[in-house]
Structures are given as C-alpha cells and as structure tokens.
Amino acid sequence: MKSNQRNHGGLGVVAAGVLVLLLPIISPGLFDPLSRSSPSLFSEWNAPKPRYLHLLRSALQRENLTWQQSDFWTPLVDQGWRPCVDSASDPSALPNKSKGYIQVFLDGGLNQQRMGICDAVAVAKILNATLIIPHLEVNPVWQDSSSFTDIFDVDHFIDVLKDDIPIVKELPHEFSWSTREYYGTGIRHTRVKTAPVHASANWYLEKVMPILESYGIAAIAPFSHRLEFDNLPANIQRLRCKVNFKALIFVPHIRALGDALVSQLRSSTRQNEALGTNYLREVTDSKDKQGGGKIVVLHLRFDKDMASHSACDFGGGKSEKLALAKYRQVIWQGRVLNSQYTDEELRNQGRCPLTPEEIGLLLAALGFDSNTRLYLASHKVYGGEARISTLKKLFPLMEDKRSLASAEKMAKIQGKASLLAAVDYYVSIYSDIFISASPGNMHNALVGHRTYLNLKTIRPNMPLLGQLFLNKSMTWPEFLDAVVEGHKKRQGQIRIRKLNQSIYTYPAPDCMCHS
Template sequence: MKSKIFAFCPLLFLLLPNFFPSLFSPLSRAFPSLLSEWNAPKPMHLNLLNGAMQRVIFDDYRSRVWSPLPDQGLKPCQDFSKSQNLPKRSRGYIQVFLDGGLNQQRMGICDAVAVAKILNVTLLIPYLEVNPVWKDSSSFTDIFDVDHFINALKDEVYIIKELPAEYSWSTREYYATGIRATRIKNAPVHASPSWYIEDVLPVIESYGIAAIAPFSHRLAFDDLHPDIQHLRCKVNFEALAFVPQITALAGALIDRLRNPLSAKRKGEHMNKLEGMNGIEAGKYIVLHLRFDKDMAAHSACDFGGGEAEKRALAKYRQVIWQGRVLNSQFKDDELRNQGRCPLTPEDIGLLLAALGFDNNTRLYLASHKVYGGEARISVLQKLFPLMEDKKSLLSADERALIDGKASLSAAVDYHVSMQSDVFISASPGNMHNALLGHRAYKNLKTIRPNMVLLGKLFLNQSMEWSDFQQAVADGHKNRQGQIRLRKKKQSIYTYPAPDCMCKGRLQRLFGGLTSLVQ
C-alpha cells in the first residue's frame, strides 16, 4: 500500500499547482528553479510576430477570406428514406455503453443505430459513460433531443427510451458487478456486419437482449451496404439535434459574436470595441485550441517554455506513460519537419494573420483549456484583440448552466462552431474530425492547417513576414473546405463524400469525381 502511495506522489506534485495556484505562486517566487514550469513562455517566432502585428489587409483580400465556399457540385443526399423498409417485428433488444468525450460518443451513437438496423433489433437510447478525465455524468437526454432523434429514425430503426419490465435488470450496474452472458466485451474495432450477425445476434436470440460495452469505433467504414451508410449519415447530420437549453445558450453566444456593439458588456470591453474600426460586420471565426498538457507532453516538442518546461514535460511523460512516447526519441526540428508538433496559440495566430484575417476579426475560442494558461494565449490575444470565449460572453448565471459539465459545454461549442463563417482547429482530434465532416456536408468554410508546411516554416527563424504570408497562402488554397472523397478505412463522419453526398438532387455518388481534391 505504501509503495502505491509513493508511486502516486510525483503525479500529485505535478497536478497540485493547477488546483492550488495561490499556494504555489509564493513558492515559485521563492524557489524559481523548483516550479519554473509555470513561468510565462516566451514567443517563439518574434520576427514573424513583429510582421504580423504590422500587417495591412486590403479590402479585396479581406473580402476573399470571409467569402463563403462556392458550390462544389455535391449536396446532401435527399433519398435517405429510400432504405430498406422497417420490418414488422424486432428480433430483440440491444444496448450500447459509449465511452470517450462527446464527439466520440456522437459517432458511437450513429454506429449503434446502424448495428441495430443490421441485426433488425430494437435500440435502447445509448448510455453515455462518465468520462474519467472530464467526470461529466450528463446523459443522452441532457444533450440530445431524444424525441426528435426517435421520430427522425422511426421509419428506419426501432428505438426506445426504456426497456420493458422483463429486461429492467439489464443495467450498467448489473454489468459492472460480474461476468454476464448478455454482455459483449470483445467487439473488435471496426467490426464487420457479419461479425455482429455471427457473434451478437445469437446472444439476442438466446436471451432477448445483448449489451455491448465498450462500444467505440466498433463498426467498419468499408464494405457496408449503401443503405447502412446512408443511415449513418442520416443519424449524424439529421437525427442528432441538441436540446433547447444548449441551442439557446449557443444562440446567445452567436448573437453576441455577430452583434458585439449591441450586447451588454463590461466598460473595459466596450472601450475595446469602440476603439476598433472596420469590424467585419456580423462575421466571426471559431478556433478550437487543442493544446493541453497531455498533448504537449506526448508530442515531445519544444514550446518556448525553456529548459524548465522541457524537464517538466519529460517528467510528466515518465509519470503518465513511463516514458513510452515514440516522439521523445527525436529532436524538435525533426518532429517539426514531419508536422508532428501541435500548433500553439502563437502558431495558430500567425497562421490566421498570414491567411488574411486582420486585428478586427471576431475570434471565438472553443474548448480552450491551454497548457501555460493566459501567458500562452497572450500572443494570440495581441494578434486578435477581439478574441472571446464563454467566460467573456456569458453571464455568471448563464455559465452556471454548463459549469462542470464538459459534454454540455462541448455541445454549446459545437453549435456555435457550426454557425460560424469560418472554423479552424489547431490540431486533429474528435471535435476537429466531427466538425470537418459536418461542415463539409453543409459546404461551410473550414481551414485545415498544413502541419508539415507550417513545421518547416516555423523552423526558419530568419524568414520575413511577406515570405511567410505568401507560403502560407499558397499552401492553404485547397485546405479551406474543399470536399475530399473518403478513402478506404477513413471515417464517414469526417469525410461524408461520397457516402452521404450526391451529385445533383438524387443521384448517388460512388466514384468518377477525380477532379475533386483528394
């Protein structure tokens, strides 16, 4: 027991300053070498930063970066309802227990509906597991409009809110207390429909019900009947709608982003707005900053925090992953050349500035808990002084509705992101993937950072701003929402064409579009 306690001590030491900053601040001043990880990181690209601060954006260029995407010849398929008819009787019941964050669970919900269709069974509204990191216990009905969900799919799959009385024993608690014949624990990642027919259907036929846990990425993306693919599209893009509480809160954020001068603000914020001229009327960009300590440590890159930060991240890798991080074998310049370093707030700010967004841009930060805190974000704030987040735009009472509820907060950000004129994510992840696909489905502008190009550019410490600006513009011409056809093994939720999108009104598209950007 003592050995376990001592083994936990290094992790505890690393985490304490995050929870008790007032206690550790005096210690860091008294013993700077002890806690110097929390010193403010320095800008890494001063030469580029100076150029970006003095940038001048001409009207035609400003108009171009905000202009919507042209019609790409693909539209959401209108014949989703033409799938196989719903059989008169269901073979039994299926439950799924979804782990991960909101956007991973969203994809799991779509897969669960597809599996229920494949097996011709009734789906119980999916159970959302409590995420061990975020510790959010929000249920499906807290996030999604369950009546809309069931009604939108009523001609496709049988879906119920509660199990019949004879199956009321089949609960999460029941499966957590022992080995159960009705629980499927070995569902392979990206399982084929035949696996479900051969391994899950017999359990349902024997017991009337089967529960699959875990259920994340448990259905293949390839070699499925077009009707099943279309059903997944229908679930993701039509059946999953947020509850009114979420859309109302997101709507308030959107209104305040689009109408900043009409919104009630603190005096300091109003002064900031009134001091700006030429604000792009009614437009805003959403930035999903994905730069937490886990990502920073796992990448093994240098982020401008000096030797103290390098040692702290190395120690964190040792505690969390026992040093088993492949990237740690390489030098920073090698990782950047390969595009394997996540973009910092400074990096993403320089990227946006080079693309043509000026300092009057309304920038909303979604899910932006950043390693290094305000000090790390300060450079981005200088480049985009009209930067906002939920804390700056919502009242204390409004924020209380989602405080401590990471899934609800993520849902609000998702809705705000879907309504934005431009969306950009600093690094790939589940939210990035979900929004990339959903916005492609709606033909909305979404910037995909060219990580390899940016890594090489940022290594050149002598590069002038004009050269950087030109290189960024050239390297991102075809990375602003142009539709890319899904390749084998890629997610249908990230790349909805050709499975979810058709040419013309009803024609399904399954190839022959070689002119599209791959």
C-alpha cells in the same frame, strides 16, 4: 496544475469580420509577448517567451502595412454536392418483430461519443434489434457525467429514426437487471467485450446475434470505433449519416445559448455596449444566425493531455519538458510512439499541434487583422494566460462564452465539459469559417459536418507550417506568401472518402449526392 483563469468583461469593437476560436476562458490582463520579464504563473515551468520574434514584430505592425481584407472570408462556391441521407426508394422498413435489445456503453468525449451513437444505430439496424438510448461513460480526462438526455434532444432522436429502427429510453422491467453496475462486477454472458475496432457487419451477425437470440439482450462495452467504414450496404451508410446530421441535435437550452452567442457576435459594437457587456440577447428569429458580421471558429486544443501525447517541444524550457515526459509516462506508460522522434522530425512531419502563438501568426498571414473579434472556447490551455498571451496581443478583441453570457445563462453548463463542448460545436456550425489548430475528434466531426453543409473550413497545412516555423531566418513577406499559397486548396473543397477513412470526416459520397 490548474491555471489561474478569470472572466474578462469588455466586448471590444466589432469590425468587418468576427473570428471565433475554440479555447478556454482567459484573464483580462494583457501580457506583452515581446517582454522578457513577465513572471512565471506555474511551478513546473518558466512562462514561455515568444519563439518567433522576427515574425511576431512584423505581424503586430501589419495594420501599418498595405493590407487587404482576407480573401478567406469569401464563401465556398457551389461544388455540386447535396446532402443525401434519406432514400424514399429504400426498401428497408421496420421489421415485424425485433430480435432483442442492444445496449452500448460509449467512451470518450462528446464527439467520440457522437460517432459511437451513429455506429450504435447502424449496428441495431444490422441486427434487427431495438436500441436502448446509449449510456455515456464518465471520461477520466473530461470528468463529465452528463447523460445522453442531458446533451441531445432524445425525443427528436427517436422521432427522426422511427422508420429505421425501434428505440426505447429504458429497458422493460424483465431486463431491468441489465445495468452498467451489473456488467462491472464479473463475467456476464450478455456482455460483449471483444468487439474489434472497425468490426464488420458479419462479425456482429456471427458473434452478437446468437446472444440476442438466446437472451433477448446484448450489451456491448467498450463501444468506440466498433463498426467499419467500408463494405457496408448503402442503406446502412446512409443511416449513419442520417443520425449524425439529422437525428442528433442538442437539447433546447444548448441551442438557445448557441443562437444567442452567434447573434451577439454578429451584432454591432454600439448595440452591445448599450446593452451591457454581459447582456445576452434572446434570439427569436433563426435568420439572426445569418446576418451581421462574419464569424470564424478556430478550434485550439492545447491542454496538458494533448501537449504531452504529442511529445513536441513547446518552448516552456527544461521544466516543462520533464513535466510533460512524466505525465506521458504515467498516463500512457510508454505507448506514445512520437517520443522516439526529435522535435525537428515531428515538426517536419506535421505531427506537432500549433501553439497559440503559431496559430496567431497563421491567422495574421491569412489576412485576419487586430480588429477581428475572437471567440475563445474549449478545454483549458496548458500554460494558461502565459501561453496564449501572444495570440491575445495579435488579436486583442478576444471573447468566449463566459465573457459574452451572463452567469445565469452559464449556470446550466458550468463545469460540464460535454455541454460546454456542445455550445462550441453549435456556434461552429453557424460560423462563416472553421479552422482547427490540432487534429482530433472535435476537428474531424466539424470538418465532416461543414463539408456536408458546403461551408468553408480551412485545414492548416501542418507539414508546411512545421517547416516554416523551423526556418528562423524567414522574413514576414516570405512567410505570408508561403502560408497563403499553401492554403489555397485547403478551404473546404470536397474530398471523396478513401478506403478506411471515416464517414464522419469525409461524408462524400456516402452521405451526399452529386448533381
């Protein structure tokens, strides 16, 4: 059931730091997390009550205690790594003649499709082929039909890669029959349906090259995670990095909206109040992204799809458990392995995404106080306002793109999940700190991108937090000490990619050079 959500108008007070969370829009009304009489908003469950009252009461009083500004605001030190995606000595130049055209049809949401685009460029290079601008499928969860050109600057994409592979926006007339509809109506000799997950370069040379040579075109569908991360030539790895970090930029109106949001988040309270709560200042100087108050992005994905797949207990009572179990059975038909474990086992293993209440307590323990401004953006939260009320009580100065931007500015992206996510991604890149409450494609993409830029990224210690939240007798000082100690070495320090790990999450050493 859809939550009852509305825009809220007040901007609140700008403090020394600004905290940005990736979350959906919420209602203006404050729900008292310590109250046990708030009404239910959803028919399938009872409005969840706070699960950690003993911690929450202390966290709400933290400004009355001896408190110092969080050390986590401190930027990362120079770790000796630099972006390294171009190679002047790379002998791989464009071939005299392309072997044919490669089409790919990409599944998933924005960030899964982003990784697929990078892989598609690499596959075209391996096959000495011309890439057609990738087709983005309509995801059944996100229900967004936005095309490549709706999201990414296609001319920039082609220009950056012009010395690596030939790219065309459309097929020539003689191949105009090769469409998504054509491949959905029967078996076609030019379609490759059997590309294994993390296929090798040799697989493409052996299986796809003959189709190119015979027909002049090959369409690969599905195409998601279809190229391995190891045993590839260095120039192919660098090319994937170049696509991800240089060729893929968002369309101008997404960048302009993102710049304006960042600028407004960094600006002073008095200026915002004087201009009006829904005023969105135009940004003309890119340096505005670097000045003013600090920004932290928290990615909090807590929709029904994720909550169900995790098989964890989120405190919504028997009705919620039954609703999530039914949803899980319908969507995944018993393929969720987590469902064989108890909630306690899942939490001890760090498999449960943090709830809004839990991430609020984590942020409070890390030193962020109630004067920290929150920017909320992402897909809708399962449970709506009732679920996020405790987080809002801990951090009352919450914002999102809808509360900051005018209706006119939002019109181009309203109802389009990929464009909404693109704005959040852009703001995240220009934040001082990024933290995610749930692993996933958005988390992985941003962790990698911020590593590439040497920006601070706090990775929640999920097994530790699971164990801490299971301990009902833990005091606030004990919780605080354990959280701070458990996250000292999880702030964006370079982690060298290991075998089978994603190049998009761990860009060193493939995309970076050590000086």
